[in-house]
Amino acid sequence: xxxxxxxxxxFLTSLIDVAELYDSAPxxxxxxxPSGTIIRINRTLLNWLQYDEQELLGQKFSxxxxxxxxxxFEMFFMPMxxxxxxxxxxxxxxxxxxxxxxxxxxxxxxxxxxxxxxxAINNVLTDNSGRTQYEKDLMQAKRQAExxxxxxxxxxxxxxxxxxxxxxxxxxxxxxxxxxxxxDCDGWQTRSSFILSKVHPDELKNLLRVWRECLxxxxxxxxxVRLANPAGQYEWHLLKAAKFLDEEGNLTNWFGSCANINSHxxxxxxxxxxxxxxxxxxxxxxxxxxAVLQLLDRIKADPANKMIPSLIEKANRNVNKVxxxxxxxxxxxxxNEGQLHLNKTEINLAELIxxxxxxxxVDQQYDIITTGAKEATVFADEGRIExxxxxFISNAMKxxxxxxxxxIVITEQSGTVLVEVSDRGPGISAEKLPLLFDRYYQxxxxxxxxxxxxxxxxxxxxxxxRHGGTIGAKSIVxxxxxxxxRLPKEN
Amino acid sequence: MAEHVIKRNNVNIIGxxxxxxxxxxxxxxxxxxxxxxxxxxxxxxxxVLFDYTGSGNSDxxxxxxxxxxxxxxxxxxxxxxxxxxxxxxxIFVGHSVSSMVGLLAANQHPEYFSKLILIGxxxxxxxxxxxxxxxxxxxxxxxxxxxxxxxxxxxSAMAPAIMGNADRPELGDFLTSSFCATDPEVAREFARVTFxxxxxxxxxxxxxxxxxxQCAEDIIAPAIVGQYVNDHTxxxxxxxxxxxxxxxxxxxxxxxxxxxxxxxxAN
Numbered sequence: 018x019x020x021x022x023x024x025x026x027x028f029l030t031s032l033i034d035v036a037e038l039y040d041s042a043p044x045x046x047x048x049x050x051p052s053g054t055i056i057r058i059n060r061t062l063l064n065w066l067q068y069d070e071q072e073l074l075g076q077k078f079s080x081x082x083x084x085x086x087x088x089x090f091e092m093f094f095m096p097m098x099x100x101x102x103x104x105x106x107x108x109x110x111x112x113x114x115x116x117x118x119x120x121x122x123x124x125x126x127x128x129x130x131x132x133x134x135x136x137a138i139n140n141v142l143t144d145n146s147g148r149t150q151y152e153k154d155l156m157q158a159k160r161q162a163e164x165x166x167x168x169x170x171x172x173x174x175x176x177x178x179x180x181x182x183x184x185x186x187x188x189x190x191x192x193x194x195x196x197x198x199x200x201d202c203d204g205w206q207t208r209s210s211f212i213l214s215k216v217h218p219d220e221l222k223n224l225l226r227v228w229r230e231c232l233x234x235x236x237x238x239x240x241x242v243r244l245a246n247p248a249g250q251y252e253w254h255l256l257k258a259a260k261f262l263d264e265e266g267n268l269t270n271w272f273g274s275c276a277n278i279n280s281h282x283x284x285x286x287x288x289x290x291x292x293x294x295x296x297x298x299x300x301x302x303x304x305x306x307x308a309v310l311q312l313l314d315r316i317k318a319d320p321a322n323k324m325i326p327s328l329i330e331k332a333n334r335n336v337n338k339v340x341x342x343x344x345x346x347x348x349x350x351x352x353n354e355g356q357l358h359l360n361k362t363e364i365n366l367a368e369l370i371x372x373x374x375x376x377x378x379v380d381q382q383y384d385i386i387t388t389g390a391k392e393a394t395v396f397a398d399e400g401r402i403e404x405x406x407x408x409f410i411s412n413a414m415k416x417x418x419x420x421x422x423x424x425i426v427i428t429e430q431s432g433t434v435l436v437e438v439s440d441r442g443p444g445i446s447a448e449k450l451p452l453l454f455d456r457y458y459q460x461x462x463x464x465x466x467x468x469x470x471x472x473x474x475x476x477x478x479x480x481x482x483r484h485g486g487t488i489g490a491k492s493i494v495x496x497x498x499x500x501x502x503r504l505p506k507e508n
Numbered sequence: 509m510a511e512h513v514i515k516r517n518n519v520n521i522i523g524x525x526x527x528x529x530x531x532x533x534x535x536x537x538x539x540x541x542x543x544x545x546x547x548x549x550x551x552x553x554x555x556v557l558f559d560y561t562g563s564g565n566s567d568x569x570x571x572x573x574x575x576x577x578x579x580x581x582x583x584x585x586x587x588x589x590x591x592x593x594x595x596x597x598x599i600f601v602g603h604s605v606s607s608m609v610g611l612l613a614a615n616q617h618p619e620y621f622s623k624l625i626l627i628g629x630x631x632x633x634x635x636x637x638x639x640x641x642x643x644x645x646x647x648x649x650x651x652x653x654x655x656x657x658x659x660x661x662x663x664s665a666m667a668p669a670i671m672g673n674a675d676r677p678e679l680g681d682f683l684t685s686s687f688c689a690t691d692p693e694v695a696r697e698f699a700r701v702t703f704x705x706x707x708x709x710x711x712x713x714x715x716x717x718x719x720x721x722q723c724a725e726d727i728i729a730p731a732i733v734g735q736y737v738n739d740h741t742x743x744x745x746x747x748x749x750x751x752x753x754x755x756x757x758x759x760x761x762x763x764x765x766x767x768x769x770x771x772x773x774a775n
Contacts (some may be wrong), residue, residue: 051759052725052752077725082644087727091754092535092604099758100540109654133757508606 033308045142046119049078051135053095062142062212067114078140081111083118094123098138102127108145120149179275183209183258185268187232196275201247217243217251224256235260235268241278252279291456295470298342302335310337324468349456352479359398359483361508366434367391367426368400373406374425382421383414389427393434395504397484402504405477412473417442420497430503433486437501446495451489454478477502510592517558517589518565522546525553530596532586534604534628534755535695535702538564541603544761548769556593560585562694563722571694579609579705582698584722586613590620594633597622599772603704604628604728611741614716624718628729628754629737631707636644639708643728649702655696708740717743719771721756721764733739745771 039046045062047055063070066081078089088108097104104125110118121142130136172193173180182191182255186289189209198202200215216224217334231238238258243251258273264420309332316322352355367387374385395402420441428435445453456475481502492498513519513676520539523529531548533541539557546555560582575581580732590598607629614621616686620632633641633642634649651747718741731748738746747767 079727083650084647085654088647088651089654091726092730095753096537096755096758098542099755100543199746398652 043371045080045140047140047142049138049140051138053079053090053097053138056137063118065142066111071115072308073452074254083110083112086110091205094125098125098127099135102129102135106151111142120145141273162229169478179254181273181275183271183273185270187228187271199246202291207376215245217245219243231258238271238273244275252277253282254278291470295342295346298470302338302342304333306332306339342470345470345476348476349472351468353475357479357483359401361396361398363394363396363401365392365394365404366402367393368437369403370425370427370436373403373410384422385410385425386422387425387427389425390429390434391427393427393429393506395434395506396508397504398480401484402479405480405502406436406438408473408477412500413438413440413442413498416440416495432507433503433505435501435503437499438497439497441497445490445492445498446494448491450490450492454488509619513588515562516567516570517585518567519589519593520557521554521593522557523550523553523555525549525551527553528556528593528598529553530556530558530586530589530595530600532600532602533559533563534602534606535698537603538566540759541755542562542601543767545757545765548761548765553599554593556589556598558585558589559686561684562698568694572741573697576694577697577701579605579701579707582606582609582701583612583616586610587617587620587710590617595620595621595674599623599625601625601768602629603626604630604754605698605705609706610700611714611718612710614676615710615713618715621716622685623772624716625715625721625771626673626718626737627721627764628723628726628734628755629720630729630733631711631737631740632705633703633728634706636706638728640732642727642733643703651703652696652699655699664740687724707759708736711737711740712742714743717775719768720744720746721767722746723751723753723756724749725752726754745775 031182033054036068040060042059042061046057046059047062048057055076055078058070063073065075072359082090089107090109090246094104094107099137104123109114109123111119122145124141124143125138127135128137140480149326171256175195177195179196179199180435181189183195187209189212196494200212202211213225224240224242226236227240227319228372230236237260238256242254242256244254245251255276255278256273258271260268261272263268263269263387287318309328312324313328313332314322348357354433367390370387410423410425422441424437424439426435426437426439452476454474478488482505484504486500486502486504488500490498490500518539523546531542531546533539533540538559542557544608546557549555559566562568572581575584589595590613596619598621600610600614600623602608602625604627607614607624607626608631610624610626611629614624626738630641632639633643635641635644720737720741722731722736723729724731734746734748738744747770749756749760749763751763755760756764
């Protein structure tokens with residue numbers, strides 16, 4: 018049942034006991050004179066501050082504040098109250114009687130007299146301690162977040178790869194320090210147009226198309242492109258991006274990397290070229306062999322045909338060629354996989370060289386002169402060292418066909434034996450010398466026609482290295498070249 | 509040049525008199541601080557009001573941290589205004605730190621000024637050997653802390669401190685509508701400049717006659733500091749006000765007006 022109108026009025030009146038409301042309010046009240054003296058104060062505030070009313074009446078309010086607070090009160094609160102007639106939410110620390118501190122928010126309104134002059138300043142103080150702690154925690158959390166951000170930034174900058182992020186729409190919005198280093202730019206230059214200007218024109222269109230597809234479909238990006246470095250040279254990069262979904266599954270960001278794969282791509286290219294060369298090399302003797310077999314097939318009815326011995330001889334030569342090529346390939350892959358087994362014995366290098374030279378002299382018109390320490394021995398795999406010597410001599414004959422003299426010098430030097438094979442051919446230019454022992458490297462010969470797999474010297478170098486020796490070449494263009502290796506005498 | 513200064517320092521000229529009075533506001537305020545006393549002078553004087561660069565409605569884009577990290581930057585503002593208006597023998601009225609700005613400006617260019625009225629001046633706020641300024645270093649650090657957490661009210665200070673959004677358009681609106689419209693960063697730098705300054709050696713160099721208005725119970729510029737200014741500044745008259753606090757032109761404008769007029773009429 019509703020209360021009667023009279024009863025309700027009485028009840029409401031009883032709620033508004035002004036004195037009680039003032040004294041027991043859940044906030045502090047105090048009134049100040051225009052000069053800042055406390056002229057009235059409620060019980061709540063007295064309880065908070067642990068003072069008796071008589072102790073505070075007539076005292077300056079600012080004396081309840083710390084010294085910094087007093088200055089602030091005089092310079093901000095008082096002028097603001099006088100000029101604006103109101104003060105909103107200033108935060109002060111008030112010192113209680115026992116010296117402890119409480120934080121309050123101070124709001125004030127000003128009572129004016131008839132002439133518009135300040136008669137009193139009425140203050141409301143609310144206990145802000147809990148909130149102040151909360152603020153401090155928030156500030157702490159903010160500082161933590163900032164230092165975490167810095168740490169991540171630091172990591173992102175130090176990582177040896179280029180890292181970037183883009184908005185959901187695909188615009189770059191962050192790049193790390195490596196990015197700036199590589200492209201020699203500032204972070205703010207990271208508009209998409211800047212990076213697109215670095216993409217090789219041949220790949221630009223495709224990149225844009227693929228990236229657009231990724232943006233539309235949300236699939237990850239992975240593409241190889243050439244990017245220009247600050248020197249203007251294009252290098253191959255693997256560009257990757259993965260989408261980042263927020264908790265609701267919305268695509269908010271793309272996280273990307275950009276790895277320099279230039280040497281990798283180049284190595285693959287070299288391998289492709291090598292396979293091309295190897296196929297050609299193998300094809301030539303096989304074609305000859307096929308021709309021989311066709312001829313033999315045609316004359317097989319006549320075993321007395323005079324051509325037969327020479328055809329067989331030709332077939333043998335071509336089979337040997339194929340055999341050598343396949344052996345080289347096998348050797349090279351063995352070297353690669355570290356499967357080269359050495360069967361070491363004590364060998365006399367002059368004798369070993371003599372054997373090699375004997376076989377070559379038999380069918381070639383070369384003058385091969387061996388001089389030096391004929392008694393020198395090394396502890397080595399005879400077959401493998403023979404391979405090296407043969408390779409040096411046949412190279413000399415191949416690349417210096419017009420010089421009919423090859424000199425071999427054996428020198429013993431402090432526990433090692435040095436073997437030098439010199440021709441008087443056209444020589445090799447200085448910039449090409451260090452490349453000779455690389456795999457797949459081949460000096461272009463005049464006709465531009467490939468000759469050999471370019472594996473020979475690579476295999477030689479591996480053999481000597483496994484023996485703990487060194488290998489090299491020196492040359493003067495127009496005078497000739499010297500290939501040498503040095504082996505330790507003992508194991 | 510003149511126009512640039514007038515815009516930069518938000519110079520306003522009011523009043524019907526010939527004799528010029530130039531009013532320089534104190535720390536943390538702007539020319540609005542003079543609103544209770546200017547009317548008393550407009551009949552007899554021409555009043556020049558301005559805001560220091562970075563304060564009030566000055567052109568904040570002209571604020572240059574290195575220039576205004578020394579009191580000389582503010583002295584230059586005052587001299588620029590004097591030059592722009594081609595002032596001669598003006599009466600300077602400065603509150604608080606502006607007292608020293610006025611005195612330094614007059615030491616450089618005495619021809620601009622005929623009298624200096626210094627309200628609550630202090631040549632040095634920090635205590636030193638044989639000198640009482642009223643403050644220890646830690647007191648001032650306390651003030652800076654207050655300023656950081658309290659600029660024009662808790663909510664206008666805490667939210668940006670926590671969220672860290674430096675460019676809030678609403679702050680500009682808030683500032684222009686409030687008393688003491690000063691950018692918080694500028695206010696803090698201003699405070700450092702003024703509260704850590706030491707201009708005691710400049711007082712004896714003054715050649716322009718001056719008035720010190722000393723408030724009662726002023727914790728910012730205590731009576732002993734006003735006495736020091738009076739003792740060390742040639743041609744200085746000290747008047748003790750009944751007004752308490754640091755801003756008598758705001759809390760007790762009548763008494764302040766009367767004291768200024770009495771001095772001007774007598775000298």
